[in-house]
Amino acid sequence: MGLSEQLSEDMKQAMKEKDKLRLSVIRMVRAAVKNKEIETGAALTDDEVLGIVQKELKQRRDSLQAFESGGRADLVDEAKAEIAVLESYLPAQLSEDELRDIAARIIAEVGATGKRDTGKVMSKLMPEIRGKADGKLAQQVVQTLLP
Structure with a gap:
């Protein structure tokens, strides 16, 4: 199963489980994937989808730093949860x-x-x-x- 299909299946599962955070993150990634497909006019490969997931992850990490320096504990927790969801789609990280x-x-x-x-x-x-x-x-x- 490709990464796009995995995202679709996980989105359906998140809807069934009423997991709002996971659903929100997956929808953001799928929207970014769809926008890129419209821009290029072709379906994306798994590597390209992985690149989008990494881009979203980088944005969340940058936001996390800003929230931490701004003392926004409520947003820090949310950003950490979003990062955890996105990391689940990445391959095992090198030490x-x-x-x-x-x-x-x-x-x-x-x-x-x-x-x-x-x-x-x-x-x-x-x-x-x-x-x-x-x-x-x-x-x-x-x-x-x-x-």
């Missing part, structure tokens, strides 16, 4: 050690010698870890590994 190993291998492959080669490393690293690790964390790891 920092696993990410470090992959980044070290890619640094060796491209022959990176310094911080100025970060772009080359990241362009090769990101397709390999897409959906499995956060881009900011990946960049931090690469920065620490490059002299």
